[in-house]
Amino acid sequence: MFDIKGYYEASSIEDAVKHLSENENTKIIAGGTDVLIKVREGKLAGISLLGISRAGLDTVTIDDDGTIHIGSACSFTKVEKNEIIKKNIPYLGEAVGTIGGPQVRNVATLGGNVCNGATSADSASTLFCLNAKLKIESVRETKIVEIKDFYLGPSWTILKEDELLTDIIIEKQNYDGYRGKYQKFAQRNAMDIATIGCAVMAKTVNGVFEDVKIACGVAAPTPVRCFEAEEFIKGKAANLENITAAAELTLGNTKARDSWRGSKAFREHLVVELAKRGMAQLSGLELE
């Protein structure tokens, strides 16, 4: 049994935000795989829960102009198998496919992964590369926030107590013509949290990197884009020398630390190695 004071099932976005505005000490719950664990650990004493799985937030649509909308309560399984995502941004589906195991992926959601605010979120680095926009609603306002502005620190986001993330928006210019790859380095190949996560997207034309986007998880208190590396390699030939140099520049934007889950030296080494492998794979280069 979970130590919660109340449970309310929202029937729509309006219903959800209204409930949030009228009730204190209320936490949004979608799949529950983060929230219920926290409740069990005693971290959310006195909390009531607002369920949003039946509020119409679990669809994936694409506008005529190619803008993709992913409802915040879409499960990872749904994201992984969805045809729109498979066609346009398959690497996002692959990234969430590395989370937990099948049972977890059937219930845990993309919105939950983002709002949990963890630097280790496997969706985050890819969403950072995609310059995703987040639609946040409350009774006061509806706003669009760029994902790079959403994370403030470890498990800390800009989300206020009465706000609900409803939509993850990905615009066409951010994915059109790009290939992408997410590499999750963890001790286990399932049911594990990343030691380092590295998402790379690249647009290669005639052996030249027209554009490259690199983002890492667990390499800093929040997910980060490696702009130094990106700026270096943009417009350069996709060869081993350039890729290696760019990979080393990723450390200019990371802030890894020593912890009992991994040393700083190891994490930094992995960031460089995974960035290198990601860029190589996307440009069809054999590393040895």
Added chain:
Amino acid sequence: MELKTVGKSEQRNDAYAKVSGKAKYTRDFQTKDMLHAKILRSKIAHGYVTSYDISKAVALDGVVKVILPKDVSRKKFPTAGHPHSLDPHHQDIEDRQLLTDKIRFYGDEIGAVIAVDELTANKALKLIDVEYEVLPFVLDAEQAMKNGAQQIQDFEHNILAHSHIKHGDIENDKSFELCDHVFEDVFEISPVQHVHIESIVAYGYIDYEDKLTVVSSTQIPHIARRIVANLFEMPYSKVRVIKPFIGGGFGNKQDIIIEPLVAMLTREVNGRAVCLELSREEVFYGTRTRHGIKMYLKTGVDSSGKILAKSLKAIGDNGAYASHGHSIVAKCGTNFSRTYPAKLSMEFDGYTIHTNKATAGAMRGYGIPQITFAVESHLDDIADKIGMDPIKFKILNSIKKGYTDPIANLTILSYGLDDCIKKAKKYIDWDKKREEYKNQTGTLRRGVGFAQFSYATAVWPFAMELAGARITLSQDATCVLTVGATEIGQGSDTVLSQIAAETIGIPYNSVSIKRTTDTDSSPYDPGAYASRQTYVAGSAVKETAKAIKKKVLKRAGKKFEVKAKTLDLVDAKIVEKKSKTVLCDLKDLTVESFYDKEGASTITAEKSVNVKSNALAFGVCVTEVEVDIMTGKLKIIKICNVHDSGKIINPLLATGQVEGGMSMSLGFALSETMLYNQKTGEMLNDNLLDYKIGTTLDTPHFDSDFVQPYEKTGPYGNKALGEPPAVPPAPAIRNAIAHATGTRVNKTPMNPQSLFDAFKKDGLI
């Protein structure tokens, strides 16, 4: 003589219950009035409780009782799953109390709450205010031995025990001088845990005739009864322990961890049922672990590679309480003295040390995985340095058939190690691959590695081996078999049924084994450990079955007016031996045994056997691995255990045991460890996310094979099989990494962080 069921892959006779969901494990028994308990645990690693304030907890709705150490017996008791020894020098250390206000590890049991449900009990725990007097704590065994380290139990320098073994006429030091090469290595083996998927759980109640009853997920119900009855000074006939289906134990349930507490709790509420189920986190930080052992090895060889002298200093970390005490390190000593005998002299110094960590106790392999890792790696290194193939080097120095163990005074009768090695080499294409993988460059590197071991079956002569069995033939010639041996998932119910059927001469499906072990009715047997049950309980079953058969043939002889020895019982028929004529069905006799007015006498037998033999099981592991030197990630390309465990009673079940043991050894080698916060002494990775056992995506396909020399001291030629599979894979993998990369790791686990550090140190990356 052709065997009918022994040696066949009979279907598990408990599979029906398990796949249907009908099998009831301890927590599946729920009564309406059942209460739930939770343990109050210390938030410091060493010290005393100076005060408790339970007022808020007691006032919480749904709390029935809050119990503190002062409220209950302070009598000390042992927890080890050993049969009681009449020799006072050989008895288990009694250092546990029901509850304690002297704290010896972070999470020690300083109080208990009984409530209407677990949630309420947990909430009550949070409402109890505790004040402490803090003492310095120590987490490292060698540190704990030093002058000035805080004493944790009653042992000076925290040395629970020290044993010393010496062979040879020459002084060990002088022997090393006579060697052509001397090598020294230090190995540090991390503690790991059992991770049985069913938690530690028990419930207690006082029944309708005032009998104190504990239902527990335990490997050792008879031992539980002894300890509980002694603790409360009750007659054994008024204490009952029941083991239903259990979800794995691997040695953690070979210790009496919560049964006394549960017995106390039900007494505190006048016999109402109280259930205590430890959370997964509590199992990690508050039950038992495998011993972490630091080993200093020294070996000297002559120019031909023959070992002339060797020594081992082993320091075992026992954690806060005694549990099995020195037995694990002592077993390392007897193993060291027996394997690879040194021509001139050998010395072993073993220490078991207390630290302020979770208590170390029994875990599958009982010290042998740790020492085998160290020795097999050390010898692999020596072979490399003297330019010899590691397998050839080990064969040169191994014990052989006919060898007599100097400590146990046992001679090897059945020996299949050489054949195991032959099979293993062929499987992995050893010679070719050893050559092929020399001098690799590149990120992905492959290597092949080998390790071998020997493992004793059960514990005689170091301790007693007693087992009992009872068989009753029913009216229709089927029978019920009752044993004290415990089925914990390893398949003992099935193989003991096979032994019974084979020996009596009836079909396997005619034997029904009493599923739960109940101290009221199950014959005495200390329980599942030391890979003893098929060998020891198997002997009890065989003797009982022989007695049944003898009674049957006596009755048949009388009926047909012939000598019983001219008859046989085959496939449930009475057969004249010489002519092979069928005289009657067994059923005809059993009906008469029940209903014949003149001569009825039901056919039953019970035997208690005291087994005074032992036999070494042997085996090897070979593996091919691929190492990504840039990430430290390892891939197992192929891996195979080949076992000499004598005759295999049930090949399908045996293979399953081998694969499970290999999986455990993989975790031991590559990913499992227990990490502690150095500032507080709290365990850091006490959950299934941070304590890494492999998933399906981390586990390779396991290959295995058997070599089956007949061991005449085993009831059907069998030897130890339960624990051996968990022994050789880890060192084989370590040696394969060494072959692939040149980096020789002497610490476990060899996880990516560890390999990264090692590769950096060796200049590989």
Added chain:
Amino acid sequence: MNKDINIKVNGEQYTLSVDIRKSLLDVIRYDLGLTGTKEGCSVGECGACAVIIDGQTFDSCVYLAVWADGKAVRTVESLQVDGKFSNMQKSFIENGAVQCGICTPGFLMSATEMEESGESFTKDDIKRALSGHLCRCTGYTKIVEATEKGLKHSCSCDNN
């Protein structure tokens, strides 16, 4: 605080007034007495509590009971029909995939979901589909084999 839910469990319709604090596992095991589904970790890490809900497998220990309102839940007890074991149950027995048995119900539910999906699975697909279940006894080799063979319907043992 209680909430009424309408829930189908193993084909039977129930209207239950459930404590909102309960997990679906709590309701299945202790309110409905279906103890075949096990609890191994309470945090959705081991898969012992897996059940099928509307055709997908979920860890019931971290699934609130109130979420099951209007849904059809299946536990291991639903696999045996008219006394006959399912294909997967037979395959698990025949291929030695059961040792202590505590993880077996969970694995069977994921294996059953695969079987009923009608899709085809490679060995790697099978391993991935079962990756949310921990087993300490078997090392997984026989569980994967049993699932593979069960999916191929190649089972020769008689009905129990």
